[in-house]
Amino acid sequence: MVKHILKRLVLLLPTILGVVTLVFFMIALAPGDPARVMLGERANAAQIAQLRAELGLDEPLIKQYGLYLSRVVRFDLGKSITSGQQVAEEIGKLFPATIELAFMAMIFASVLGILLGVTSAIKRNTWVDYTTMGGALFGVSMPVFWLGLVLIMIFSVWLDLLPTGGRMNIRYYFTPITNFYVIDGLILLFKEGTAKYLVSAIQHLILPTIALGTIPLAIIARTTRSSMLEVLQQDYIKTARSAGIREKRVIYRYALRNALLPVITVIGIQFGLLLSGAILTETVFSWPGIGKWLYVAIGARDYPSVQGGIIFISVFFVLINLVVDILYSVVNPKIRLQ
Amino acid sequence: METVKQETLLEIDNLNFSFKTQRGLVRAVRDLSITIKKGETLTLVGESGCGKSVTAHAINQLNPMPPGRVDSGRILFNGIDLLQLKKGEIEKMRGTQISMIFQEPMTALNPVFTVGSQIADVFMTHQGMGKDEAMARAVELFHLVKIPAPERRIHAYPHQLSGGMRQRAMIAMALASPEPGLMIADEPTTALDVTIQAQILDLLGDLKQQIDMSILLITHDMGVVAEMADRVVVMYAGRKVEESDVNSIFNDPRHPYTLGLLNSLPSNPKYKQAKRLEAITGTVPDLLTIGDGCPFANRCAYATDICRSSFPSMSEINKDHSVWCHNHESVKREKAQ
Ligand SMILES: Nc1ncnc2c1ncn2[C@@H]1O[C@H](COP(=O)(O)OP(=O)(O)OP(=O)(O)O)[C@@H](O)[C@H]1O
Ligand SMILES: [Mg+2]
Numbered sequence: 280m281v282k283h284i285l286k287r288l289v290l291l292l293p294t295i296l297g298v299v300t301l302v303f304f305m306i307a308l309a310p311g312d313p314a315r316v317m318l319g320e321r322a323n324a325a326q327i328a329q330l331r332a333e334l335g336l337d338e339p340l341i342k343q344y345g346l347y348l349s350r351v352v353r354f355d356l357g358k359s360i361t362s363g364q365q366v367a368e369e370i371g372k373l374f375p376a377t378i379e380l381a382f383m384a385m386i387f388a389s390v391l392g393i394l395l396g397v398t399s400a401i402k403r404n405t406w407v408d409y410t411t412m413g414g415a416l417f418g419v420s421m422p423v424f425w426l427g428l429v430l431i432m433i434f435s436v437w438l439d440l441l442p443t444g445g446r447m448n449i450r451y452y453f454t455p456i457t458n459f460y461v462i463d464g465l466i467l468l469f470k471e472g473t474a475k476y477l478v479s480a481i482q483h484l485i486l487p488t489i490a491l492g493t494i495p496l497a498i499i500a501r502t503t504r505s506s507m508l509e510v511l512q513q514d515y516i517k518t519a520r521s522a523g524i525r526e527k528r529v530i531y532r533y534a535l536r537n538a539l540l541p542v543i544t545v546i547g548i549q550f551g552l553l554l555s556g557a558i559l560t561e562t563v564f565s566w567p568g569i570g571k572w573l574y575v576a577i578g579a580r581d582y583p584s585v586q587g588g589i590i591f592i593s594v595f596f597v598l599i600n601l602v603v604d605i606l607y608s609v610v611n612p613k614i615r616l617q
Numbered sequence: 618m619e620t621v622k623q624e625t626l627l628e629i630d631n632l633n634f635s636f637k638t639q640r641g642l643v644r645a646v647r648d649l650s651i652t653i654k655k656g657e658t659l660t661l662v663g664e665s666g667c668g669k670s671v672t673a674h675a676i677n678q679l680n681p682m683p684p685g686r687v688d689s690g691r692i693l694f695n696g697i698d699l700l701q702l703k704k705g706e707i708e709k710m711r712g713t714q715i716s717m718i719f720q721e722p723m724t725a726l727n728p729v730f731t732v733g734s735q736i737a738d739v740f741m742t743h744q745g746m747g748k749d750e751a752m753a754r755a756v757e758l759f760h761l762v763k764i765p766a767p768e769r770r771i772h773a774y775p776h777q778l779s780g781g782m783r784q785r786a787m788i789a790m791a792l793a794s795p796e797p798g799l800m801i802a803d804e805p806t807t808a809l810d811v812t813i814q815a816q817i818l819d820l821l822g823d824l825k826q827q828i829d830m831s832i833l834l835i836t837h838d839m840g841v842v843a844e845m846a847d848r849v850v851v852m853y854a855g856r857k858v859e860e861s862d863v864n865s866i867f868n869d870p871r872h873p874y875t876l877g878l879l880n881s882l883p884s885n886p887k888y889k890q891a892k893r894l895e896a897i898t899g900t901v902p903d904l905l906t907i908g909d910g911c912p913f914a915n916r917c918a919y920a921t922d923i924c925r926s927s928f929p930s931m932s933e934i935n936k937d938h939s940v941w942c943h944n945h946e947s948v949k950r951e952k953a954q
Contacts, residue, residue, distance in 0.1 A: 514724040517679055521719075522739045522790060523712025526704075536729045612729060612774045 280615060283608060287601055298593040302586045303347050307340060317360055317580050356587035361579045366587035370569065374591065375458035376446060377561070377568030381553050383461075383484050384492035389546055392496045393539075396503020401530060403508060411500065418497030423556050427490035427563035434486060441486055444565035448479040491560040495549035502545045506538040513537070540611055547603030551596040623654035625693075626831045627676070627799055632690035634668075634675050637683060643904045645671040647855045649690075653799065658825065658832040660842045662878065663852035666901055669835045672852070673801045676833075677715045678707050695798070713743050716791035720804040722783035726775040732786040733759075733771030739793035758789040761827075762820060781813035788820065797830040804835050818844055839878050843867065848937070851875050854902055854912035856928070861938035871932075871940040871948050873917045911943070919944040 306313060314330040315322065330336075335343055350357070356366035395415075399408045435443040446460050447453045453476060456463045461484070464477030510516065511534055519533045520526075554570065561570035569588060576584035608614040634646040646668045653659045661669050674680040676692055676699065692699045694715070699707060711717075719725040727735055736758060737751035746754070752771065759767030762785040775783055784805060791800055802821065806814035818841065825832060834845055842849055842863065849866050851859040851874065859872040870876045902912050911917070914924040921944060929943045942948070 514719055514721055515727040518717075518719060518725045518787070518790070519727065519735075520679055520708075521677060521711055521717035522742075522793070523708055523710070524738060524742055525708060528738075528742075533727055533730075537727070610729065612731075613776055616774065616777070 280608070283615075284601075284605055287604055291597055291601060294597050295594055298597075299348065299351050299590060300344070302589050302593075303344055306582050306586060307343065312336075313582055317582060319580075351590070356590070357583035359576070359584045360581045361576070361584070366583050369572065369584070370587055370591050372458065373567065373569050373572050376460075376566060377554070377557055377570055378595075379459050379461060380484065380487055380491060380560070380566060380568060381550070381557060383488040384553060385495065385546070385550050387488050388492040388495035388499055388549065392499030393503050393535075393542065395496075395500040396542075397507055397530065397535060397538075399500065399504040400507035400511065403504075408504075412504065415497035415500045418493045421493060423490055423494065424559045424563050426493055427487070427560055430486045430490055431563070442483050444483075444563075446480065446483050446567065447476065448483075451476065451479065487560050487564040487566055490563065491553060491556050494556065495546075495553060498549055499542060499545060503538060503542050506541045507534060510534045510538040536610065540607065543603055543607050543610065547599055550599045550603075554592045554595065623656065625652055626655045626657075626695065627651075627653040627833075628691075628693040629672070629676070630691040630693065632672070632675060632692065633688035634671055634680070634685060634690075635688055636685050638905075641905045644907065645685075645855050645904065646675065649852075649855070649857050651850055651857070651860075653831050653833060655831055656825075656829060657847045658834055658845055659848045659850065660834045660836055660846040661850050661852060662836060662839065662842055664837055664901065666904075667852045668855040669837075669852060670803055673717070673803050673833060673835055676799075676801065677711050677717065679717075709743075712739050713794050714796055714798040716794050716797060716800050718784070718787050718791050718800065718802040718805045721808050722780050722787055723775075723808065725787055726783055728775055731772050731774055732778065732783075732790075733773075736771075736786070736790045736793050739790060743793075744795055754793070755789070758792055759786070761792065761824070762786070762789045764789070780809050781816060784809060784813075784817050785820065788817075788824070792824070792828070797828055799831050799833060801833045802835065804837070806841065807836070807838075814841075821845065837878075839881075851878070854907060855904060856912060857941065858913065859940045859942075861934070861940075865935060865938040869934065869938070869949070871934055871938075871945040872913075872942045873919050873944075873948055874913050876948060911941075919947050 309316075312327070312331070314327045314334060314336060318326055318330060335346060338346070354367050356370070358364065359366050359369060362369070395411050399411045402408050431443050434441045442448070453463075456466055460480035461477065464474075464480045467476045468474050511530075515537075516529060516534055519529045524533065557568065557570035558574050559570070560566065561568045562574050565571070569591065573585065573588040573592075575581075576588060629649060629651040632646055632649045633644070636643040636645055649668075649672060651659070651661075651672070661672065663669055671680060671685070675687065676694075678699070687700055690700070694710070699710070702710070726732060733752055733755045736755040737746075737748065740746045740751035740754050741748065744751075756767045756771055759771060764770050764782060764785050770778070770782070770786075775786075778786065788805075791797075805821070806817050809817060821832065821834075822845065824830075832845075834841070836842060846863040848862050849860070850857055851866075851872060853874050859866065859870070859875045866875065867879070870879055900916075902915060908925075909928060910925040911920070911928055914920040917924065919942075923943050929941050931939050931941055932945055933939050934945075
């Protein structure tokens with residue numbers, strides 16, 4: 280098992296190298312002069328020459344690539360053109376917000392999706408099943424930004440129940456500790472005995488979580504349903520029933536444990552895809568995370584930031600895959616015991 | 618067999634079971650009556666699709682319902698009609714008084730749990746044991762079904778065991794019941810190779826000596842019948858066509874279909890005499906379009922007009938042997954020649 284994990288970790292390196300290479304050449308080989316593109320139409324020749332020198336664009340391509348690699352290895356992703364800050368530092372400050380939202384959305388989507396999928400499967404071809412699967416179809420076809428706006432309209436504007444955006448009530452003059460606000464809220468709950476930060480953090484998370492989690496929720500529910508239906512046909516389910524195991528246990532232990540195998544894979548893929556959804560969600564909900572930052576960077580043609588953001592997201596994606604892989608082998612003894 | 622006044626354990630009384638499918642109503646079991654006495658091994662024989670498993674699953678209600686449906690009949694177990702029980706009540710019967718072994722040891726055990734924990738779960742469900750005690754009991758059962766190195770094997774996953782071992786583990790699981798009354802074994806050896814088959818049958822025979830239980834053994838192999846059965850019920854296309862104690866049916870088979878089954882036994886030259894019966898030709902009728910006549914008529918060398926229009930009533934050959942065939946006398950005459 281440990282060996283398996285170590286092997287997978289080593290295998291990550293070429294994948295990440297591939298991503299970095301791709302990101303580098305994507306920008307380097309993009310049509311037009313990056314310096315001109317970055318500075319816009321009205322820049323003069325001297326300004327462009329200066330930026331080209333700064334960015335090392337006059338060196339041969341292969342040397343640029345080598346330099347880029349050696350910097351990335353040291354977590355040096357260059358300076359943002361718009362803010363002048365180190366890209367790696369900016370990412371370091373912003374990623375907790377994104378991760379927090381992504382995790383919430385995934386927990387929301389996985390727990391509810393599996394529950395709905397199982398219920399649909401055992402109540403198959405009843406109105407419960409039709410309603411759930413109809414809802415799931417509606418869920419996958421809904422654009423994230425539109426859903427976000429509808430949620431804001433209903434819950435913030437009309438009902439005035441939840442905030443329209445941000446991560447924390449601004450009147451709290453809150454200084455983050457870990458930058459994961461839920462964790463910060465918990466820390467403060469224990470240290471200062473006040474729950475208001477935690478409550479506010481959660482209130483701010485609810486709508487973006489739903490907006491971001493709805494598509495994965497729908498996909499997970501549908502995968503769970505079909506996987507469950509297949510597993511429930513298996514002989515070993517009949518065996519468990521014939522031995523008098525209670526129906527609840529047959530479903531939630533004997534069947535679900537097997538049905539989860541494909542679901543875990545789907546959860547992993549959805550988690551990775553979530554980050555692209557995060558760009559839209561963060562923009563709609565003014566969520567100060569990587570997504571919104573990347574959206575701004577793309578608009579400003581801030582190439583170092585875009586490159587850094589893509590590398591970060593890709594590494595995140597690859598790591599999620601690793602976790603999925605490990606989870607998969609925990610659930611499936613055939614792989615674990617190889 | 619000689620104990621005439623044995624108590625009845627299970628009585629299936631005029632069972633009709635059908636499946637509602639997209640193509641129409643499949644009448645999988647028709648007017649079937651079977652009685653199993655305490656301590657008896659009854660074998661249910663017949664070719665694929667004749668309704669053996671549906672019959673067995675009707676007992677502990679494992680047929681999918683819907684599409685399955687009991688049209689009529691009763692299934693009395695120790696005098697209680699199982700078909701009248703509520704869902705929770707039948708759940709309690711399963712694994713306590715009625716247990717089951719399946720055909721495919723490959724697929725009948727859950728791949729993501731160790732065999733030991735699956736058996737322990739049965740103990741924990743029915744007898745409220747803790748995990749450790751249940752595991753200890755599972756080890757005992759592994760001893761009983763002669764699995765070598767049980768302390769180690771108990772922690773194996775199904776895919777780590779051979780087919781024979783898996784079937785032994787299945788049997789152990791079926792024995793994890795507090796008061797084994799009826800063990801239903803649905804073709805327990807069909808998927809195994811010949812030497813392992815013999816071992817598993819021996820094991821079942823041994824266990825029956827040690828544990829006071831009845832066995833409903835489903836098979837399509839007359840060799841298995843000869844080895845295991847006290848009594849035999851032959852089914853064809855959902856109907857019972859012959860019923861007998863094991864000696865009488867081998868000595869004096871009366872249904873042309875039974876005769877065909879015996880003829881296909883390689884080790885039985887005795888039945889080779891009736892040349893035209895060596896192999897059963899033709900195919901099983903479609904249960905959807907089957908009429909009211911004898912379902913075997915279209916393949917039967919003895920068939921006469923009446924066979925196609927009405928299903929025969931029972932003819933008693935002797936007190937332990939009955940047949941449902943219009944022409945069973947001709948079967949007897951031909952064999953005598
Ligand atoms: N779930 C179901 N839906 C529809 N028809 C079914 C279903 N289960 C069984 N049947 C039908 O009932 C009939 C009897 O099937 P059964 O499984 O009892 O056969 P069997 O005698 O056990 O055969 P085998 O030796 O292959 O196990 C078959 O024609 C089958 O098509
Ligand atoms: Mg069968």
